[in-house]
Amino acid sequence: MADIPYKRLGIPTEHQDKVKPEAPAKIKLAVAKGLLPIPPRALVPMAFVLLGDKNAKVADAARRTLIEMPVSNMTGALSLKTHPKVLEFLAEFRREEASLMEVVYRNREANDRTCILIAETATGDLLDIVIRNQERLLITPEVYLALKRNEKTPQNELDRIAAFLRMNRMLPEEPEEGAAAPAAPKKAAAKPPAPARKALSAEQEEERKQRLLQAEIEAALMGLPSPATNPEVREKLDMFDLNDLEPVDEAESAEAAGLGGFVFDFSETGFSFDLTDTSTDGTVLDDEAKLNIVQKLNEMNIGNKIKLAYKGNAEVRKILIRDRNKMVACAVLKSGRMSDGELLAAAGNRNLEGEVIRELCRSKEAMRKYPVKVALVNNPKTPVSIAVGLVNVLQKRDLHALARNKNVAGAVNTMAVRKVRSQRNQGG
Numbered sequence: 001m002a003d004i005p006y007k008r009l010g011i012p013t014e015h016q017d018k019v020k021p022e023a024p025a026k027i028k029l030a031v032a033k034g035l036l037p038i039p040p041r042a043l044v045p046m047a048f049v050l051l052g053d054k055n056a057k058v059a060d061a062a063r064r065t066l067i068e069m070p071v072s073n074m075t076g077a078l079s080l081k082t083h084p085k086v087l088e089f090l091a092e093f094r095r096e097e098a099s100l101m102e103v104v105y106r107n108r109e110a111n112d113r114t115c116i117l118i119a120e121t122a123t124g125d126l127l128d129i130v131i132r133n134q135e136r137l138l139i140t141p142e143v144y145l146a147l148k149r150n151e152k153t154p155q156n157e158l159d160r161i162a163a164f165l166r167m168n169r170m171l172p173e174e175p176e177e178g179a180a181a182p183a184a185p186k187k188a189a190a191k192p193p194a195p196a197r198k199a200l201s202a203e204q205e206e207e208r209k210q211r212l213l214q215a216e217i218e219a220a221l222m223g224l225p226s227p228a229t230n231p232e233v234r235e236k237l238d239m240f241d242l243n244d245l246e247p248v249d250e251a252e253s254a255e256a257a258g259l260g261g262f263v264f265d266f267s268e269t270g271f272s273f274d275l276t277d278t279s280t281d282g283t284v285l286d287d288e289a290k291l292n293i294v295q296k297l298n299e300m301n302i303g304n305k306i307k308l309a310y311k312g313n314a315e316v317r318k319i320l321i322r323d324r325n326k327m328v329a330c331a332v333l334k335s336g337r338m339s340d341g342e343l344l345a346a347a348g349n350r351n352l353e354g355e356v357i358r359e360l361c362r363s364k365e366a367m368r369k370y371p372v373k374v375a376l377v378n379n380p381k382t383p384v385s386i387a388v389g390l391v392n393v394l395q396k397r398d399l400h401a402l403a404r405n406k407n408v409a410g411a412v413n414t415m416a417v418r419k420v421r422s423q424r425n426q427g428g
Helices: 025-032 040-050 056-068 071-077 084-093 098-106 111-119 125-130 132-137 143-148 155-167 201-222 231-236 249-256 287-298 302-311 314-320 326-334 340-347 352-359 370-377 384-391 396-403 410-425
Strands: none
Touching: 025 040, 040 056, 040 071, 040 084, 040 370, 071 098, 071 287, 084 098, 084 111, 084 125, 098 125, 098 384, 111 125, 125 143, 125 201, 132 143, 132 302, 132 326, 143 155, 143 410, 155 370, 287 314, 287 370, 302 314, 302 326, 314 340, 326 352, 326 410, 340 352, 340 370, 352 370
16 A cells, blocks of 8 residues: 555544554454544544455445445535545545535545546536536546536536637536546445455464454453344454454455446646645745746646646745736635735735735735735725724724825725724824
8 A cells, every 4th residue: 555644635634543554454454344432534534544444344344434434524524624435435425415515526635536436427506516617627628528427417507618628728528529437436336245255274263263262252242242242342343353354455346345447546636736836835946947837837727827826835826916817816815825925915916906906805814814814904895894804903003094095995994084083083
């Protein structure tokens, strides 16, 4: 198995040892079945890791946990930090659950295959979400082709999407006539047959007897029937490894786990290191490095710029927030990666598009910062309805400065002047 990116998957440090390849089978099986007190947000990526376990029963239990977890628990476990392959797994095996697919499709970490799978079979409100999500259509234009294969998609909507993508030079090429249609994704298999057990050595047989005895004692202490004759009790005490699970190779494990067309790995489509390396944030790049970044960005289409707006470093964000396409610029603000200094600079930038400023005003995180509010109320690009509301939160010094600022909207300046006079009349 490839190196497991535990941190990227969102597995807490204290739980990582439980899913490592060398962890005891009984512990991995208990995790895979959800028997340990682990919250869903940690359990989901842990179960995903165990899909690739060499032990077929562990892999199958992990698959069932991910497929059978209640929608409310699963949606609560997903976030913008969820690994794209986890989302792809859900799109492969739980596409019939529309409310879950809505959350998956809206997650900007969803990869291309995830969105295509959902678009192919979406109906009702979910189909409407797919159709209306212009940002995703630019990131993954192949969604349009998937919608064409979906018989529920209205023709007028297909025409509108085609016009939108054509306008942005992102309309994907139609498959050649006579070419084989894409194979339908495989459904999750029924519970796979248990792998054949190898003959046990005398030492292994003795160990097995000891485990059975330990399980019998545990059952008696719990007031339960004998696990030898009661399958439900055996299930409860499975952490004793009563079935003497034998490891199989990874290919057998994936097949036994019923993964179908889903490829289990941790791969992510990325950009060159100089565009995503955050270790350079706060440092001054030389002219050559800046020019190299600008050239790379100029060669990108809109979809890749939007992707990079969510993943790029500070230098990339500084360029993309000024992009002529407002969807690219707004994606920078929605990324949640901007520092306080970047937010303040954006709030006071009079050269940004009005829609970008509006997006900044919609950010709860940004609007909790007083310096950002001061910069916005002094920025003529800030919508008057928002700027007027911000006048009321200004401290005395900033209010006086705004009253002298003739570059803001008249309504904003007038309100600031009135408040200053009111404070003077009250002796403030």
